[in-house]
Amino acid sequence: MNKIGLLVLIFHCAITSWSQIIHPKASPYSVIEQEIGLSKIIVEYSRPAARGRKIFGFQADGQPALVPYGRIWRVGANESTKITFDTDVKVNGQSLPKGQYALYVFPYSEYWDLVFHMNITHWGDGRNNYDPKEDVLRVRIRPITTLVFQENLLISFDEIGHDSVKMVIQWARTKADVLITFDTYEIMRTKIERTLKENPTAQTYYEVARYYQEEGIHLAEAISYLEKALEKGGETYYFYRVKSLVEGDLGYYDAAIQSANKSLKLAAMEDKDEFVRLNQKSIKTWEDKLENN
Structure with a gap:
């Protein structure tokens, strides 16, 4: 294509693009x-x-x-x-x-x-x-x-x-x-097995235990993972919060109250008012269960 033909083509394309109107x-x-x-x-x-x-x-x-x-x-x-x-x-x-x-x-x-x-x-x-x-x-x-x-x-x-x-x-x-x-459990199970074989951190153990608690499964394993999380990562209000919930689900109300009190104190130190209230409510529930047993 010669220069004149190329210029005509460019001009034609420009005119065409200018003439197009994008409407709603x-x-x-x-x-x-x-x-x-x-x-x-x-x-x-x-x-x-x-x-x-x-x-x-x-x-x-x-x-x-x-x-x-x-x-x-x-x-x-x-x-x-x-x-x-x-x-x-x-x-x-x-x-x-x-x-x-x-x-x-x-x-x-x-x-x-x-x-x-x-x-x-x-x-x-x-x-x-x-x-x-x-x-x-x-x-x-x-x-x-x-x-x-x-x-x-x-x-x-x-x-x-x-x-x-x-x-x-x-x-x-x-x-x-x-x-x-969805078979979320199977997806999660595969993910958990792979992650625990690699280099699990305190957060890894905590996340696995929290998932088990939320689903109401493998609660004994969840306790062991939370103990590993506390060992590796130190004491945190959310580690103890989930530990108390698992213990409560297992019917270990004395242990659940102890863990909830620890979570409550740590949460108060960090101004986590919501977790203070959640722990207070759980403690009251478990104390009532102990009284009625």
């Missing part, structure tokens, strides 16, 4: 990230608005609504909605490997079929290219009618625990949720 999107793009235990879910979707339209099923005159029953829906607008899991999960009790999927729904009046689809390249709902053979998992969920009106499509997470979460899809007066569970 009718269905803005959104990303939601949610941690659950040691796992994470990421959902990427566009959020259409109701704008006075009938959303699901059929209109009063019998014509299809915006999202007709029985037709594939992308659970959003524009490109297909994507959902990513960084660990293996179970959806309503059915196994789903970690990875990224297109999320689809086939809505009906009494139920929805929620689909996790391996082909994430479809634009829109992929109606003309959708192949059910590319479904990785399909589960049935039950929509309900709500009193609260949701103007923009909303995908959210609720009832978040260490091992489970509910993913909620809500638009207009329709809401549906699905239970997603």
Whole structure:
């Protein structure tokens, strides 16, 4: 290409870029990230608005609504909605490997079929290219009618625990949720075994014991790890706080009270008023248990 041709090309590209106008999107793009235990879910979707339209099923005159029953829906607008899991999960009790999927729904009046689809390249709902053979998992969920009106499509997470979460899809007066569970214990067990074989610190032992206490498991081991944490890291209000809770869970109320008193005094020295109150409350509970035994 000669110099004149190159200048013409550059000028044309400049004019083209100047003439493009970026306008507000009718269905803005959104990303939601949610941690659950040691796992994470990421959902990427566009959020259409109701704008006075009938959303699901059929209109009063019998014509299809915006999202007709029985037709594939992308659970959003524009490109297909994507959902990513960084660990293996179970959806309503059915196994789903970690990875990224297109999320689809086939809505009906009494139920929805929620689909996790391996082909994430479809634009829109992929109606003309959708192949059910590319479904990785399909589960049935039950929509309900709500009193609260949701103007923009909303995908959210609720009832978040260490091992489970509910993913909620809500638009207009329709809401549906699905239970997603994680084998957080197995992930944690593997992590604990690896970390304890390396060069565990006082904090390592404390974190393992705290996890066991929160889950109500391996309490005898938790005590031994807390003793190692105290030996390696010295006396801290939070080491003794968790030690008292484990002892209380085991029914060793005298020992729990002693540990809680130590935690209380150390917390007071550091102006940790919340831990002072927590220890006072626990001590009262365990003293009452001793009196009633």
